[in-house]
Amino acid sequence: NAGVMQNPRHLVRRRGQEARLRCSPMKGHSHVYWYRQLPEEGLKFMVYLQKENIIDESGMPKERFSAEFPKEGPSILRIQQVVRGDSAAYFCASSPILPGQPNNEQFFGPGTRLTVL
Amino acid sequence: AQKITQTQPGMFVQEKEAVTLDCTYDTSDQSYGLFWYKQPSSGEMIFLIYQGSYDEQNATEGRYSLNFQKARKSANLVISASQLGDSAMYFCAMRNYGQNFVFGPGTRLSVLP
Numbered sequence: 001n002a003g004v005m006q007n008p009r010h011l012v013r014r015r016g017q018e019a020r021l022r023c024s025p026m027k028g029h030s031h032v033y034w035y036r037q038l039p040e041e042g043l044k045f046m047v048y049l050q051k052e053n054i055i056d057e058s059g060m061p062k063e064r065f066s067a068e069f070p071k072e073g074p075s076i077l078r079i080q081q082v083v084r085g086d087s088a089a090y091f092c093a094s095s096p097i098l099p100g101q102p103n104n105e106q107f108f109g110p111g112t113r114l115t116v117l
Numbered sequence: 118a119q120k121i122t123q124t125q126p127g128m129f130v131q132e133k134e135a136v137t138l139d140c141t142y143d144t145s146d147q148s149y150g151l152f153w154y155k156q157p158s159s160g161e162m163i164f165l166i167y168q169g170s171y172d173e174q175n176a177t178e179g180r181y182s183l184n185f186q187k188a189r190k191s192a193n194l195v196i197s198a199s200q201l202g203d204s205a206m207y208f209c210a211m212r213n214y215g216q217n218f219v220f221g222p223g224t225r226l227s228v229l230p
Contacts, residue, residue, distance in 0.1 A: 043220045045217045045218060045219070048217055059217075089160060091162060105152070105167060108162035111162075
C-alpha cells in the first residue's frame with residue numbers, strides 16, 4: 001500500500017513562471033490537505049480538498065495560488081507567476097475519514113521543494 | 118484561534134538519556150487532538166504519537182510518551198533512551214473538531230554520541 005506520493009520532489013522555477021505540484025493520496029483516502037513550510041519554520045495550512053470540492057482554503061494566498069482535486073487523478077497545487085518568496089517545501093497530506101474527528105491522523109507525503117531563482 | 122508554542126528552538130541530549138520536548142497549546146474547544154511529528158534532515162514528516170483531549174491516560178508509543186497536562190494545556194514529548202537517529206526537527210501539532218492541523222515552530226533535537 002503506497003503512501004502519499006508527491007512529485008516532483010524538487011522543482012526549480014524562474015521568477016514569473018508557473019509551478020505545478022502534484023499529490024496522489026493514499027489508496028482509499030479522499031481528503032487532501034496542502035501545507036507550506038518556509039525554511040526553519042513549522043508547517044502552515046493552505047487548503048483542504050475533497051474530490052472535486054474545495055472545503056477550506058483559508059490558508060491560501062489570495063492571488064496566484066490555486067488548488068484542485070479532480071474526480072480522476074492527483075491533486076494539483078498551482079502557483080502562477082512565482083516569486084522568490086514562494087520558495088519553500090510544500091507538503092501534501094491525506095486522511096481516510098471525516099475531519100470532524102480530532103484523532104484523524106494525516107499521512108504526509110515527502111514534500112516538494114520549490115526553489116525560485 | 119488555535120496556537121501551538123514550542124519554546125525550545127534547539128535541544129541537546131546525550132545518547133541513551135531521556136529528553137523532554139515542550140509543547141503548550143491554546144484552544145477554547147473541549148474536543149481536540151494533539152500530535153507529534155518528527156522531520157529528519159531528509160524532510161519527510163513522520164507521525165510519532167497522538168493524544169486525545171478526553172484520553173485519561175498519557176499516550177505511549179515505544180520510546181515515545183506524551184506527558185499530557187490538560188489544565189496547563191501542555192503536551193510534552195518524552196523520548197527515552199535517545200538514539201543518534203533521533204536527531205531531527207520535532208513538531209507539535211493540534212487539531213480541533215472539524216478543523217485543520219496547526220503546527221508549532223518546531224524543536225531541533227541533536228543527540229550527542
